[in-house]
Amino acid sequence: MTFLAIDVGNTRLKWTLYERPAPEAQVLAHGAEFLEQIDRLGEGVWASQPEPTTMLGCIVAGQAVKHRVQEQMEGWSVEPRWVVASEAEAGLTNGYDYPSRLGADRWVAMIGARHHMLRRGPPRPILLVMVGTAVTVEAIDQHGRYLGGLILPGHGIMLRALESGTAGLHVPTGDVCEFPTNTSDGLTSGGTFAIAGACERMFQHLFKRCAAEPLCLMTGGAGWKMLPAMTRPFELIESMIFDGLLVIARERSEMASRF
């Protein structure tokens, strides 16, 4: 009963093969590829894996990339399934104006975050920060209602925007510091504190709205770089999107077996 979970972001595809579709399942194999390199997955690393019994993915790259991913799965008989944000799933309700327009990665990561929070104790609001190509800062109340979230350029996009919009900002990566005294440190610290500051504001908004202290969770490949700059204690859970996919897969298979 193996289960393949795939997270296709704006820069990279990440995949994990589990022994079954349920939270805490054992990992059999995993990998990550830049989107330019996914066309070799089928004859490459996926060819040496046992065929997944079921699959669930989350994709924010466009239709063309989705087709390329599905092509790589053609050697298997497993049906490709992709999560789309809905009005409610796995204990989370979606406050977005148009629920299906919410990025699938955001929706899935929030479902993973709520699962982690409930395992820790009584229900609390959640502040979820996802640091990838773009950065999202999500607010979920203690009842599992998604209130809304911020979308910011990721660190890389911020730097590239400054480089292309100015004449004198082509410098190597600097360090994060409180009072930068050179261009490199100024750019690196500016981007980092822009993200940290947005998170702090959302924390305040969420605390006020819920009258309960939010649990602060972070995910995304660059999360570890952000942690030291945060104004609150954050827990980094790298596997949040995969954990969300496992929760959804279990819920869906339980629902199916009830009918």
Ligand SMILES: Nc1ncnc2c1ncn2[C@@H]1O[C@H](COP(=O)(O)OP(=O)(O)OP(=O)(O)O)[C@@H](O)[C@H]1O
């Ligand atoms: N010092 C830094 N601090 C914060 N973020 C950074 C830093 N350096 C790079 N980043 C960002 O981290 C991203 C890499 O993280 P990750 O590997 O999760 O993203 P990704 O795979 O590009 O994301 P996606 O899931 O959108 O494809 C880069 O796109 C960049 O914007």
Ligand SMILES: CC(C)(CO)[C@@H](O)C(=O)NCCC(=O)O
């Ligand atoms: C915001 C990103 C880029 C974050 O990865 C992605 O979730 C996305 O493309 N979302 C669609 C728009 C939205 O979530 O409102």
Ligand SMILES: [K+]
């Ligand atoms: K992502």
